Amino acid sequence: MASIVLKRTGQKMPLIGFGLWKVTKSSCADTVYNALKAGYRLLDGAGDYGNEKEAGEGLRRAIADGVVKREEVFVTSKLWNTFHQYDHAKALAKKQLELWGIDYFDLFLVHFPIALQYVDPSHRYPPEWWGDDGKVHLQNTPMHETWRAMEELVDEGKAKNIGLSNSQGSLILDVLRYARIEPQVLQIELHPYLTQEPLLNLCKTLGIAVTGYSSLGPQSYVELGVDKGVPNLLNHDVVGTVAKNAGKSHAQVLLRWAVQQGVAVIPKSNNHDRLVQNLQVDSFELSEADMKALSSLNINLRLNDPADIDPRMGIFA
Numbered sequence: 001m002a003s004i005v006l007k008r009t010g011q012k013m014p015l016i017g018f019g020l021w022k023v024t025k026s027s028c029a030d031t032v033y034n035a036l037k038a039g040y041r042l043l044d045g046a047g048d049y050g051n052e053k054e055a056g057e058g059l060r061r062a063i064a065d066g067v068v069k070r071e072e073v074f075v076t077s078k079l080w081n082t083f084h085q086y087d088h089a090k091a092l093a094k095k096q097l098e099l100w101g102i103d104y105f106d107l108f109l110v111h112f113p114i115a116l117q118y119v120d121p122s123h124r125y126p127p128e129w130w131g132d133d134g135k136v137h138l139q140n141t142p143m144h145e146t147w148r149a150m151e152e153l154v155d156e157g158k159a160k161n162i163g164l165s166n167s168q169g170s171l172i173l174d175v176l177r178y179a180r181i182e183p184q185v186l187q188i189e190l191h192p193y194l195t196q197e198p199l200l201n202l203c204k205t206l207g208i209a210v211t212g213y214s215s216l217g218p219q220s221y222v223e224l225g226v227d228k229g230v231p232n233l234l235n236h237d238v239v240g241t242v243a244k245n246a247g248k249s250h251a252q253v254l255l256r257w258a259v260q261q262g263v264a265v266i267p268k269s270n271n272h273d274r275l276v277q278n279l280q281v282d283s284f285e286l287s288e289a290d291m292k293a294l295s296s297l298n299i300n301l302r303l304n305d306p307a308d309i310d311p312r313m314g315i316f317a
């Protein structure tokens with residue numbers, strides 16, 4: 001499978017991975033096992049997704065059955081917002097490794113550049129991003145403190161690479177001012193409604209690999225009841241025309257559009273046929289005109305914007 005070489009370690013990050021956000025907890029171990037059997041070699045998890053123990057069970061079963069070796073699978077996890085304080089970040093990463101039942105993450109990301117009030121180690125969340133008082137419960141940990149913990153995870157062999165997620169260029173440039181170990185990967189929302197060209201260009205210049213999430217656009221949010229009043233990209237006429245030209249499904253051309261720009265994708269599916277279909281975007285090319293047609297759908301629509309998502313809608317519940 002095609003991959004991106006990470007600058008610092010030379011490690012290869014597969015261009016197509018399996019995302020664990022919203023993968024049903026009760027079937028997660030089987031889904032992960034089957035994803036690995038189908039050929040996925042990157043698992044994208046997070047403390048926030050609440051299924052790391054089950055994902056780890058699936059991974060360990062696949063290793064025990066000889067489907068994969070640990071070193072063949074690129075495992076990503078993320079630090080949740082309530083654990084940004086130095087000692088909390090380090091303790092959480094250790095706990096997350098225990099949940100997965102592995103010794104190291106290939107990549108550990110700061111999930112959001114937002115530090116929220118710590119509750120206790122058993123809580124993934126404060127009661128809400130917003131408290132009953134309607135206020136955001138921010139905590140005053142600066143990013144350089146969190147980043148120092150991230151760097152020490154690398155020193156201790158708990159993370160091979162570290163990076164950022166849901167961050168803009170200004171934060172990346174700020175981290176680079178003090179980073180002893182530079183961010184290797186940026187994970188961001190990316191689809192034809194949000195093409196993020198300036199940020200992609202910056203990352204290219206800085207040698208930071210990019211992973212795009214929500215590649216299928218609004219589809220990820222439909223089941224959460226979020227309606228941004230735009231056509232679902234999976235039914236969009238322009239996407240349909242490109243799909244017809246390529247002889248592929250709507251989902252496949254949306255994934256290919258990102259991959260063809262050198263961006264890794266991490267589609268999730270609870271459905272085995274779709275999971276297999278999503279892996280098959282390595283072996284065809286979109287014409288320049290079709291790439292442009294998809295990019296021209298850009299309306300800078302951010303579906304997962306912490307500045308405007310009310311947690312009471314259930315997205316972060």
Ligand code: A2P
Pocket residue numbers: 019021213214215216217219220223234249251252266267268269270271274275277278
């Ligand atoms: P399902 O799990 O039922 O397949 P993302 O990973 O970008 O968040 O998107 C996942 C969403 O898209 C889920 O709602 C998932 O539902 C759906 N999905 C995943 N793959 C496909 C596909 N190939 N065709 C249509 N929908 C898909």
